Amino acid sequence: MSTRAHEVYDVVGIGFGPSNLSLAISLEEHRENVPAHPTKAVFFERQSAFGWHRNMLLPSATMQISFLKDLATFRNPVSRFGYVSYLHESGRLAKFVNNMDFFPTRLEFHQYLEWAAASFNDRVHYGSDVTAIRMPPAVGAERPDCLEVEVRDNATGAKRLVSARNVAISTGLVPRMPQGMKSDERVWHSSEFLAKYRRMNPADLKSVAVVGAGQSAAEITRFLYDSLPHAQVSAVFPSYGYSVADDTPFANQIFDPDAVDHYYYGTEKARESFWRYHKNTNYSVVDADVIKDLYRRSYDEDVQGVQRLHFLNMTRVREVKRAGDETRVLLDTLLDGHTRELDVDAIVFATGYDSLDPSRLLGDLDRHCLRDDAGRHQVQRDNRLVTTPELSCGIYIQGGTEHTHGLSSALLSNIAVRSGEIADSIVSSRPAPRQREAQGVLAAVGG
Template sequence: MSAREHEIYDVVGIGFGPSNLSLAISLEEHRANVLTNPITSAFFERQPRFGWHRNMLLPSATMQISFLKDLVTFRNPVSRYSFVSFLHASGRLAQFVNRQDFFPTRAEFHQYLEWAESSLSNVVTYSSSVTGIRLPPEVAHDRPEYLRIDVTDEGGGTRTVDARNVVISTGLVPRMPDGIARHERVWHSSEFLSRYGRTEPGDLKRVAVVGAGQSAAEITKFLYERLPHAQITAIMPSYGYSVADDTPFANQIFDAGAVDEYYFGTERARDAFWRYHKNTNYGVVDDAVIRHLYEIQYEEEVRETKRLHFRNLTKVSSVEHTGSETRVHLVSQLDGPQPFLDVDAIVFATGYDSLDPSRLLGDLDRFCLRDESGRHRVERDYRLVTTPDLPIGIYLQGGTEHTHGLTSSLLSNIAVRSGEIADSIIQRRAERELIPAGALQAADS
């Protein structure tokens, strides 16, 4: 395929969402400061173009983090890839400041990500899925210096590239309740806007939304406002929406220094992190959205009309399709089975499962060490702990909540996290170049 096909890259990134985009910027800024022998990299992304949660770019939905927690600022405040640089380039810096708001809309932040990506299109190949990572045949019985990456494009064409380090950032996997599959009338929030856009609004007279987190509340609000003729039912396992704790002391959980506190802390300390601060991010909703939905409910009480319905302490037990009908079976934690609910569409905002590298690693997974709970062990620099037989760096951007805490896959720490991975790769290369391979083998024997 490409002349680059047989080059050995210092870094191959699998996936090109915000995390690996931030890493690519960090490596690019390192290259700009190095006169000779710069770090080489290539990234592969299965999507046809850059995109980050496109199906949740709801009108007026805002980010839940400050604009300063962009791709670079906490690592390099003078980077040309900052959100402030984007605003300046877009001619909106003064207007944004006049808003007096730390939180841009999600749509504008996505514009920023696309703007940053546009300067790095030379390092990423889209419509390309990495199907496996393996030892090259010629080094299968030795300590390898690189791994072979198998890549398939959208037309079925294949290629291989070699990497001295691999950074896996394939994102989160949408989670559906057990026994419930996606369908033309059963959606996950990760596909919401595309599904909604392919459906005639007039055909949506009865819609249900399952979940009690930010996405569920935002979709419920969106549907109520966009479908004035429809009955909207919010089904949640809790008694109501819980507010996200974004107060200053709680927000310290997302500081870069908190990663060290978590990583090097005792099991008791780690448990306290989750017990006391899970409500900063998981299963919670911004205060403004909660108040807006409650105001709708109250106004409907005053007008003696009812279009927005809340099924609290309730779960979906099953969904069945009969002809053109979709029937939802419910179970209340108070009263047991409930009358079924017929819907034209139901949206499951039921979250995501974290990244699991095992599928991609395949046979290489046997070199990766695990803890007592069977989870991958991970170094502080986000590198998988491997046996001496595999000295190559395999880094994770996500899937490290058990070792690095709440910020493992979040934007809050993206600049520092990606910078630490880049620094680790650069440092390990410097150490490798100073020590001849024969000396390494002698030291191991």
């Protein structure tokens, strides 16, 4: 174990995607406002460099939220980490305004995230995997005031141990494949799409299929159709057609910061209504312009008397059979109950993600985290897990809180306000400077 075993931090961030990046910004602005009492933070990220859905940075793909819903603006409109500041520093502010578009490309937004992340290189350790979080044994009658966080360097295998008064878990979503399906060189999940596509010789992709009815599925279908003019492209989805995302003004209020309070403090009936009436703002839906693009391509094929774009609606994948470079897909057609076969050179499952579940990472510590009647973690309004009295340290999660905080639980829409609330909670719970120094000495002695 590293000799740096008694580094004590106010907060250890696990994962450094947009959510914990936004938290780092909020903590930094706290430090700038109260320089005499700074919050000591460190972040550990599994990836070797900052990256956010890199494999879905498709040409012309745009964000589904306004550029103003960036890492900071809704919390602090004059933040130097806002999107407008990025545009100004990049020399593109005037051009962006002239473009008259609230929705930047996903590629440009990723560049913004990288620009913001670069300001925290001194606090982020990339290529680092948090392997365990533990509560150290009590010393006498005193309860531990810090958690032990074990970190492995992915390049060297070396381990280090740091102490955290709070941890902020933001490890992202987990790609979901249908039961029985496994990813390989010909069977892909959308989360790995561009990386695996670029390994292929486009000439060898004569028949491809995309499974899914959401935004990613539609965008990948459009990309493959445009990039492989020689290929047959099949879109497989269980509905009769793509469903349009409701991005109208009243529906969009579901992502406002106030809506989190309405959901969190609302009745069970109110929460059910949120999902029943507004799930179509984000789940298994597609932007209208992408739907129109695909329909236009299909219509143009009808006019030209050719067809290589196939919409296999009301259809589900039963099985994928692999043999060498050959991939055979068995499809169940819901309209007539028949099964058909489709031979493809690659198939992409744009079948979504599972929410963050901190249980695996928490290990034995999870027994101190209380759950509701449905077995889900209880979460306070500030995104802190509800724990037993034995655990005084804060465990904050960004994601996996749809059951308590609603539809915007892990989305960018509310990221600035959400991370600000977590930062406020962490800062307000800190001991006074002299007390912190004494506790740091005790932690080192106790270790």
